[in-house]
Amino acid sequence: MRILISGASVSGPVLAYWLTRRGFSVTVVERAPTLRKTGGHAVDLFRPAMNISEKMGVLPRVEERATDANRMNIYREGARRPVRVDLSKIYGAASDRHVEIMRDDLSEIYYDAARDDVEYIFGDSITAISPDGEVRFENAAPRRFDLVVGADGLHSNVRRLIFGEESRFSAFIGAYLGVLTLPNASGLDGELLMHVGVGRTAGMYAARHLGEARAIFLFRSERELDYHHRDVPRQKELLRGAFGGLHADVDCWLDELDRTPAFYFDSITQLRMDTWSRGRVTLVGDAGYCPGPAVGGSTSLAVVGAYVLAGELARAGGDHERAFPAYERAMAEHVRGSRAVALSAAKTLIPTSRLGVRGLVQGARLISALPAGPSRALLHLTTKSARLFNSMTVDDYPASLVASGGRGAA
Ligand SMILES: Cc1cc2nc3c(=O)[nH]c(=O)nc-3n(C[C@H](O)[C@H](O)[C@H](O)COP(=O)(O)OP(=O)(O)OC[C@H]3O[C@@H](n4cnc5c(N)ncnc54)[C@H](O)[C@@H]3O)c2cc1C
Numbered sequence: 001m002r003i004l005i006s007g008a009s010v011s012g013p014v015l016a017y018w019l020t021r022r023g024f025s026v027t028v029v030e031r032a033p034t035l036r037k038t039g040g041h042a043v044d045l046f047r048p049a050m051n052i053s054e055k056m057g058v059l060p061r062v063e064e065r066a067t068d069a070n071r072m073n074i075y076r077e078g079a080r081r082p083v084r085v086d087l088s089k090i091y092g093a094a095s096d097r098h099v100e101i102m103r104d105d106l107s108e109i110y111y112d113a114a115r116d117d118v119e120y121i122f123g124d125s126i127t128a129i130s131p132d133g134e135v136r137f138e139n140a141a142p143r144r145f146d147l148v149v150g151a152d153g154l155h156s157n158v159r160r161l162i163f164g165e166e167s168r169f170s171a172f173i174g175a176y177l178g179v180l181t182l183p184n185a186s187g188l189d190g191e192l193l194m195h196v197g198v199g200r201t202a203g204m205y206a207a208r209h210l211g212e213a214r215a216i217f218l219f220r221s222e223r224e225l226d227y228h229h230r231d232v233p234r235q236k237e238l239l240r241g242a243f244g245g246l247h248a249d250v251d252c253w254l255d256e257l258d259r260t261p262a263f264y265f266d267s268i269t270q271l272r273m274d275t276w277s278r279g280r281v282t283l284v285g286d287a288g289y290c291p292g293p294a295v296g297g298s299t300s301l302a303v304v305g306a307y308v309l310a311g312e313l314a315r316a317g318g319d320h321e322r323a324f325p326a327y328e329r330a331m332a333e334h335v336r337g338s339r340a341v342a343l344s345a346a347k348t349l350i351p352t353s354r355l356g357v358r359g360l361v362q363g364a365r366l367i368s369a370l371p372a373g374p375s376r377a378l379l380h381l382t383t384k385s386a387r388l389f390n391s392m393t394v395d396d397y398p399a400s401l402v403a404s405g406g407r408g409a410a
Pocket residue numbers: 006007008009010011012029030031032041042043044045103124125126151152153154155156157158177178179264284285286287293294295296297298299300302
C-alpha cells in the first residue's frame with residue numbers, strides 16, 4: 001500500500017518511520033530543496049513524545065542535541081534587576097520528561113531514523129489530488145497513491161486543496177509572534193534572557209551547539225494587523241512599533257532586524273477543524289490541529305499524532321475508512337486540551353496588565369525556588385492544564401502491528 005506524505009519537518013518523518021515499520025510503502029514530498037538545517041526555533045518534547053522517540057531508538061541523539069537552556073533571567077518592564085529562575089524546575093513541574101531542542105535538529109534526527117526505507121522528494125509540492133488517489137506535482141510526473149497525508153504545517157497546502165481556504169478554520173487568538181536569528185553577542189550559554197511588559201514579551205536564547213542566537217517576540221493585538229504575508233519590511237516595522245522602549249537589550253535585538261539572515265513573523269492562530277480527514281486524505285500535526293505556534297506544545301502533539309495515525313492504519317489493515325475516524329477519536333481530547341493550554345499559556349506569557357506582569361515574574365521565581373513536589377503542585381494550581389502533556393495517554397501500538405489483509409495492504 002502506497003502512502004504519500006507532504007512535509008518533512010517533525011510529523012512527516014515520524015509518520016514515515018512508523019508507517020514503514022508497519023509494512024507500508026512511503027513517499028515524502030517536501031517543498032524545501034533540502035532538509036532544513038538552519039536551526040529553526042526551539043521546540044519542546046514532553047513525556048509522550050519522549051516515549052515515542054525512545055521507541056524509535058533516537059532518544060540518545062535527541063538528548064545529546066538538547067538546547068540545555070536551564071536558567072532564565074527575567075526582567076519586569078522598568079525593573080533594574082532580573083529575577084533568576086531555574087527553568088528546569090518549571091519544565092519539570094509541567095512534565096517529568098522533557099527536552100528542548102532546535103526544530104531542525106529534531107527533524108534531521110527523525111529523518112535519519114527511516115531515510116533508507118522512505119522515498120524522499122525535495123523541492124516539490126502537490127498541486128492536485130483526485131478522489132481516486134492520482135496526485136499531481138509542480139515538478140514530478142503524476143503518480144497514484146492509496147492515501148495522502150498532509151504533514152505540511154500550519155499553512156498546509158494539502159488542507160487547502162482538500163478542505164478549502166485556511167481562513168475557514170483558523171481562529172486568531174489575539175497575539176503575534178516574531179523570531180529572528182542574531183549573533184550571540186551577550187555570550188548566552190544555557191540561559192534565556194527575557195523582558196516582560198504589559199502586552200509584550202521578548203526573549204533571547206542560544207542553543208549550546210549553535211554559534212548564533214534567536215530573539216523571540218510575542219505581543220498582543222486585539223485586532224488582526226494589516227500586512228501581507230510576503231511584506232517582510234512591513235512585518236519588521238510592526239515588530240519595532242510593538243517593542244520600542246521595552247528595554248535597551250530589546251532595542252539591540254531590534255537593531256538586528258536589518259541584518260538578520262532569518263526572520264519569521266505570523267499571527268498566533270489556532271486551527272479549529274471538526275474533522276481533518278476526507279476520502280483518502282488526512283492531516284497530521286500542525287496541518288490538522290495546530291493549537292497555536294509557541295504556546296500550545298504543538299511539537300509533542302505532532303509526534304503523538306503521527307504515531308497514532310500509523311498505529312491506527314496498521315490496526316485497520318490499511319483500511320482508511322476505519323483508521324481515519326479511529327485516529328481522530330484517539331486525538332480529539334489531546335487536541336481540545338492543547339487548544340486550552342495554548343489560550344492559557346498566551347494569557348500568562350503575554351500579560352494584559354501590570355498585575356499579570358508581576359504575577360508571571362513572581363510565579364516563575366516561586367516555582368523555581370520550591371522543591372520539585374510543591375512546585376508541581378503550585379504550577380498545577382496556577383496554570384490550567386499545565387500537566388496535560390505529561391498525562392496524555394497514548395495507546396501502545398505493538399511493534400508487531402503490521403498491516404495485513406484489508407484493502408490495498410502492503
Ligand atoms: C516561531 C515558532 C516558535 C515555536 N515554538 C515552539 C515551542 O516553543 N514549543 C513547541 O513545542 N512548538 C513550537 N512551535 C511549533 C512547532 O514548530 C510545530 O508545532 C512543529 O514544528 C509541527 O511540526 P509539523 O511537522 O506538523 O509542521 P512544520 O514543522 O510546520 O513542518 C511543515 C513542513 O512542511 C513543509 N511544507 C510546507 N508546505 C509544503 C508544500 N506545499 N509541499 C511540501 N512540503 C511543504 C515545510 O517546509 C515543513 O518542512 C513553534 C513554531 C514557530 C513557528
